[in-house]
Amino acid sequence: MGVEALAESLGQNVLTTTLGKLIGWGRGNSVWPLQFGLACCAIEMIHTATAGVDIARFGSEAMRASPRQADMMIVSGRVSQKMAPILRTIYDQMPEPKWVISMGACASTGGVFNNYALLQGVDKIVPVDVYIPGCPPRPEDLLNALMILQERIKAQGITPRQ
Amino acid sequence: MLESYVPVLIFVLIVLGLIGALVTLSFVLGPTKPHKRKLAPYESGIIPDTPAMRRLSVRFYLTAMLFIIFDVEAVFFYPWAVLLKQLGWFGLIEMLVFIGILLVALAHIWRKGGLDWE
Amino acid sequence: MIADSLIVEKGVSAGDAWVSVAPDSIHTALSGLRDDGFRLLVFLTCVDHLADSSKPTWPGRYELVYQLRNMETREQIRVRTFLDGDPPRIDSVHDLFPPANWDERETYDMFGVVFTNHPDLTRILMPDDWVGHPLRRDYPVGGEVVEFSEEHEVWQTPPPRA
């Protein structure tokens, strides 16, 4: 958009880097996840959202149901062949600075089920930023992944990854 | 004579400034890559093939109208509440008459079944 | 109980009484049992006996299993039929037992057993454009190829995609 072209033309001087830091800080500290619960990892995701582990401390409490208001998609659970096109559609319908956390072994690599029914890894259809091992991973693992993602977002500054 | 309205002016300016800044900043800073699938209507993951625009039932219109009537009624309470002291008994009785008329209307609608759905 | 003419074989397997019936008399047998009080169809499934060495000969490749239960007397009975043919055909029993509607759709989806006069015999679990019936023994498990594992050599030929 306008400011990216401006940022390239001005090059990396004091203006764009501080602006980049500010934008990165803004985006990083309020990453709104999309409520994309599929299977067992979704239950652990709910645990992360409730008082016990409390993802609200990291600015990600507002689990949005619609992709229009979400910045990050947490693929929590196993993605079946029937669900794959729908997952891709929802990823497409998310507004632009968007990231993906692949939660659990089933989302990252097909996990325990290496058979015809599952998509062996969600990175076959959507670009993934952070993978979380575990079946299901502990809520603290999801928080750890969120913190890793926040560092990445802050480092990206004005122009996100794609 | 207009000095007493300056705070209102400042308030309006602040509001417009804030909203203006938020909208332009997010419009300018947010990268936009529109493409066909992103602009398709969101229906929990399925791209709908049936036309969304269908003739809707009259009940929606009825409920909307009822809401507007009683919402506007509530707006009239604000000035009355501010001037309650000066108006004294006359203001109170006047407002009670006003509410009474609308209560009669509400009772009529309720009895005619305008409030419940089917 | 069922008219003895219908029963092909009778026995007890691991504590559960079972009865074997010819495929074309399944509807009369089940309605007879239902009138006797076996009103709950616990489940209906199919077993594929392709290359099954546990018995010298099998009356049919596909064995359909109906597990019925009498809720008053707490009795259970298992009705089997053996089918052959490609696709194997049998009468639908959804009018006797309503839960059979979805069970039959799933058995059609997974094994390709066609239930005649079923109201809506379409795939229930797999995507609608899926080719092949996954739970048949000659259908490979699919999934990712795992090197150096002779287990997966056996299971690995991927399904013919449409």
Next chain:
Amino acid sequence: MADATAEGMTDTGTIGQGVTVSRTGEQGAFGGELLTINFGPHHPSTHGVLRLIVDLDGEQVRRLKPVIGYLHTGIEKQAEALRWQQVVVVTDRHDYLSPPFNNLSYALAVEKLLGVDVPPRADALRVIMCELTRISSHLVWLGTSGIELGASTMLMYCFRERDTILDMNEEISGFRMHTSFIRPGGVLADATPRFLDMLDRFCNAMPANIDEYEALLTMNPIFRSRTIGIGRLPAEDAKVLGATGPMLRGSGVAWDLRKSMPYSGYENYDFEIATSDLSDCYGRYLVRIKEMRESVKILRQALDRLPDGPVNIDDRKVLPPPREELETSMEAVIHHFKLFTEGYTVPVGDAYAAVESGRGENGCYVVSDGTHKPRRVKFRAASFVNLQPLERMALNHMVADMVAIIGTADTVLGDVDR
């Protein structure tokens, strides 16, 4: 509130018909056309990836067609590719809110084929783990159903208790959710003193917590107006449709597998079957709350009368020998080697075993052809059958009531799609 047309229910002809979905813009009751919408796979209130194609006349549901399969994981095919002892890990994951129940139905079926009985201490540990999981599964249902109807504090309260249960799971088996604790031939490990102490504190504290939930919801006018008279399922139709668990007991039918067909020692615990004659969403809520109280009573009895003794059958062909024996005896090494390379074989035959899980009858039908891999493993999923009355319970209800009806069916989509 228009409740579902009762008289159209009992004839079995129309139940579960393939519902034709209107694309042609049929006429609705108030002049508007029927609007076909997707209550789609990605929806906050469908308790998983369930898709409902709904024909709406204004706000009222005229036709509803569930579409499932969005979480089909091919667990039954995967079980055919694994050995007998490896299948336990896969059974954990099809009904991911009640893993020990899935393990128990699979273990009981295999033990029926093997013709073995587990020692009493293993039975008691199995009952303890199952009742803990029933409470945690009901807590997830109560929390999510509460937040769907607006009571967001329910989610926080319920998941606070669920965290203590998951800590207990982790203490006894090392896993929070998928404990794989119950295996053919016994259990994973003996209960540690710390687990018994945590269980004791849990049994003391839980009744007060359940009172807290009841204080929030039972007499809450909003919750009552959203659930009383909604999703009515008469007793006769619940039986005809094969519903089990709280769906059946909520309609007044006192059928509980733990009482009617007892397994693993349930006959020597005394508890009541929770039923309610309301046969609507509120009735099923009361049933589940009472079931949680009964589970705490069972846990208290199981804890007080925990028999000591071995935790596994000592059949070396099925279960590996203890580690320290490997240094001394050659047979142990041979058994150990054979078990962990090829696995054990189960006599030819087929067996069905069913347990009463939080959702209903959770059964496992196992066919063995004498090799070290099962020929067929079929899971009788309670949610798969409890989802079918949804078509008829949601008829002529408002869209907002459909949220309560999907919640009350308490279906777990992993269980439905397997």
